[in-house]
Amino acid sequence: MRLTILEPASQPHTGVVACVDWVSPTGGASSSSSSSSGAGGRGASRGRGALELVTAGDDGSLQRWVPGLDALEATGPAAEAGVAVTGMAWLGSGGRGGGGGGGGGAGTVVALACSDGTLRLFNALTGREEKQAAATSAGAAVCVAADADGAVLATGGEDGSVKVWSRAGMLRATVAMADAPVFAVSWSAGADRILFASGRTLAIKSVAGDRAGKASVSWTAHDGPVLCADWSPVHSLVVSGGEDGKYKVWDSEGRALFASAPLLHPVTSVAWSPRGESFAAGGFETLRLCDRAGWSLARQSLAASGVGSGKAAAAGEAAAGAGGSAARAGAAGAAAADGAAGADDASGGGGAAASDAVPFGSVLALSWSPDGTALAVGGAAGRVVVAQPLGRRVSEGGLFAEHSAPREVRVVDASDGTTESLELRDRVTHLSLAYGRLVVCTETQCCVYDAAKRSWATPHVTDLRSPATLLLQGARHILVADAGGSLALLGEDGRPASTAFSAAVARGLGATAARAAACADDASLALAPDCVAVLDRADGRTVRVFETRSGRPVGVPYVHTVAVRQVALSQFTPGLAERRLAIVDSAGDLWVTPVLVHEPEKLASMVESAAWCDAADALLACADGRRVLWHCPSAVWVDRDLCEAAREDVAAPAFGRIPRVLSYRGSRCVVRRGDGAAVHASVSVNTPLLYGLVRGSRWEHAVRLCRQAKERPLWAALAAMALNASQLDTAEIALASLGMADKLAFVLHVRDVPSEEGRAAEMALFRRCPDEAEAILMQASPPLVYRAVKLNVRLFRWERALALAREHDASSGKGGLTELVVAARQRLLDALGREETIASFQSAAQAVGTVDEARVRATKDRERSAEQSAVAGGAYGGSA
């Protein structure tokens, strides 16, 4: 990837630019009206017309900028604070939250932290100061942050105080008093916790005091003072930069995930992209774009771009372009390690252009636009530029699509060497290529191209209500989550699949809908052919599943015990009854549960990432430096031993630290290593074949495949699937091959049961569900009472057996079963040499009197032959 720099014609700031922020004056919803009424409104597209940039710095003036497609223009000072500004936060559009503010320009209120220690609220549109309050007891207020809704503010001061303010500027609480200046504050996703940097430490504190489960954490982060920190609401990762020249990534418990090599100069600003897949880090004269795992995607020297003339800017762009093309040449064939190569080349380009430079100073302010296509950068030398990340690349088969220019996607077909350039109407925000379809999301549209047929001229275009935050492609559907808080489902050809889906899902999600969609990433949303799983980002534990057809919720929401890191849905077997949900939680445990009825089972611990296969219901996980593959995770509900036997556990040192499974298609998986390299690995070829055969009920072929493969996990998977489908012959072969004599004996026993219901009950017993087994027997017509009684006797559930027998004897009037139960009990007691202790049996024994063995045997024979004759008469489904 690379960053292209957009340089404005003039730089109105005379001093340090300490803060930049994107402001959407009228909110995201009514963008069309604002483009005509808003200042300027020149040639900008609909989506961007609503967006403005506000900057402030030491000269005390607020400047407004209108970003165009290829220009950035200052529209003059918006307001004069009259004092040096050190921090700024936009309070959101306000209208969305439920009528706050109201009236013209309510969405343009920004909170400023000033060097005289005050917090001031300014209306950036009218330039009016709305509120002023003292934020510190001494020294400057250094930083201010608003939560995602703009409902609450936090400030950090030079005196070490961290304070929480209401939207109107009323002090709510002093959260902490640190002994060193607080240089950065940031809100958690749910606005219930605050991250702040003080001295060398980072600390997370709960706003409402230390409640259970939300204890505060604090850790030493850097070797020098921490200058900047940002907390992503998407995946709750923290990035920080310090005076030691490093930027580091942490999880919300303070565990270090990544630490960069020390740079030459301090890292003065960091910012997560709105989608959370990357972050920007700024230092002296340089800007870096890094993946969420920390490795560098692109580096850009800011000193390269010139003032006014634009000559140097062009040179910088050319250098960046050259770097990009070199990276393209280098990584044309394999997608592996593309990020690293691109970053190196881009840095080379930046270095070459640095000789003819204008100073930028340290990057003191960074702000991503809400759609993630532009990054505003403010520097210590008073310059403001906008960087655009370009060069994202996706590929499938021999097809490569690259986001080559803001409004252009270049598609290279490696099979015949042709290059297509797709011109879009707006800036491209998302790019996805899978299942033979290329999906390009712009700010206002979603275009679906048929990549398999190479038809680039006629995409199917769907209008988006607001910019997309996530694009997820499944085999049958395309799921688009947008910043407006809705989930839209498109068919594979790009036509809306279900009109009711969005509304129904929004109803189902309720109040959490907005955040679920706005903070969605590929770990919090999962798409299967018939359902969608959505993780609630607010509490982090609730997973809701919705049908794709109607948008109706499937079952009740599943609430996990701890925070969930990743959700994934099985892809292969059709039908909601067979759909499984895999969950990786923050403790690193991997759980699976059916989506209809929640029976969560833990499969493994210390799991970093997991993915389902698209051609089989196999689950792949990277756990503790190993690659673990469950050939048949559903076996966990059939027989845990079989599930364990169907597990393939291979040491995978090639995956490195903190690997992430990007995809698992067919027999190939792609894993992103912690250092950014993409590792392609081949996993069991036979599993998809086996599933294909089983889906077609070709059990003999499946057996032959297993015999050919001679793999124990495959046999176990087949055994589990055969038992699940009550294919006893196949199960017998598979169990015999596995050498599981006990299970084999049971299966042989089950096969001899004459009635269908009887066999089903025995299989339920095999699955360790005795109640279900009894229910099956009793619901048969006529009920298999003798079998049910016998089942309870076998399981030593004496009272239940006696109750059933008495009930039956009373209703049929024949009797005999009670005597049978009593006889069995008597034999057991005799064998053990014990006295009867159960009261009901004592009375039953008295009622029965002496047990006549011959009569008992006669009863047994009678019941057996009754069942036999009933089966012969076609009473129960089928014979053995």
Next chain:
Amino acid sequence: MSFRELRNFTEIMRALGYPRKLSMESFRSPNFPLVADILYWLVFRYDPLASLSDNIETPDDRVAFLQAATHIVASKARIRMKSKNLYAADGRAVREMLRLASTLYEAVRSHTSAETGWGMVAEEDEHGEALASDLDAKLSGGEAVRDQARAITERGVTLFGLLEDEEALREDRAKALRFLDAASSKVGHKEEQAYVEKSVRDALREAEEQTAALQRQISELEADEKSLTARLSKTKAELERSQQRLATVKNVRPTFMDQYERLEAELAEEYAAFVRKYRNLDFLEQELTALEEREKSKAAASNKALQLLQAQLEEEAVLFDRGDENVSDKAFAAVREGAGGRGGGEADGDEAPVPVPRPRAAAGERPGAAVPGGRMDRPAGPKRHVARGSMRAPEDADDDEDEDDVDEDGESDLGSADGESELGSEDDLGDEEDDEEFEDDF
């Protein structure tokens, strides 16, 4: 101290290229050495020719340093800095220094926007006015730069080698230095003196031992020389004796010598006689072989001639049978030519002609020929054989009436007869068979 001033100060110092890293925490507690370093650096940035001591060891020195520095700044830059604040070396000092630093920074920024670039400023002090924008200047400087680069490389290599040795030498040097220090600082100290004396004594003893060893070696060598000289003279005397004996033996003439010489002469004579006889025998044998060869070739030639003739005669007989008179002449002419050509060398030939048996005598085969006249005489083979032996044989044949008849008969068929003769020479047997067929037809 203000957050903003501290931030801006670190930023400006970074932009100016101050070599050390300035932290936001540097001035939270008084840090005079850092303030002095920054001030010193700033003053020299402002005026490279300023004279300023860098001694800040004692409080008096520090005060003197600050006074000198503020004086320079006040006189050169017209910025009055409060020494008291600087001496505090905390946030207030930062505020003072920020004024000087920002002046420098503004200069740099305005220079950058007016002139070529930012990177040039740093080098301006060293290169003076030479902004190196002139291409010629750059080119002429290239040679010198290359030389210097080479020199740097060479020096670097040398330095590297020396530094590598340094690793090994360091320890020894340190030891020596320690010893020398000890010896010099504590003159008359027993231990060192004893060590020196011991060392000297050791060296002396070693030298003596070496001398004795050398002497011993010399005497041994002399003994060796003597023994070798004695052996040499002995060998020489032996050689002389042997030569005298050789001379006496050479002068004696052995017995039987006269007899030996006489017998040798005889043997030579006998051998000459043997060779002569052998040569004669050989010559005669060669003559005999040549004769036999000649006879054999002669017989072959005559044989061939006879065969040719015979063939001609047969053809002739065929033509004659058809009533062609003219044939015989032609045939005989052909035979004459063949025989004459080959028999050129036999002009004197007195040998008897080789009798050639006539194959398949025409007379025997064709008893009932169509032409009775003279045909019955044809078998007179021997007569013609004789005739063919000489060059005149064809003329005799002309006289033969049979042949004439044939000649007269077949004048008109000359061409065909010719053709047949040619064919006949090529393939006698085939022709004959043809003839037989014809006869059968007849």
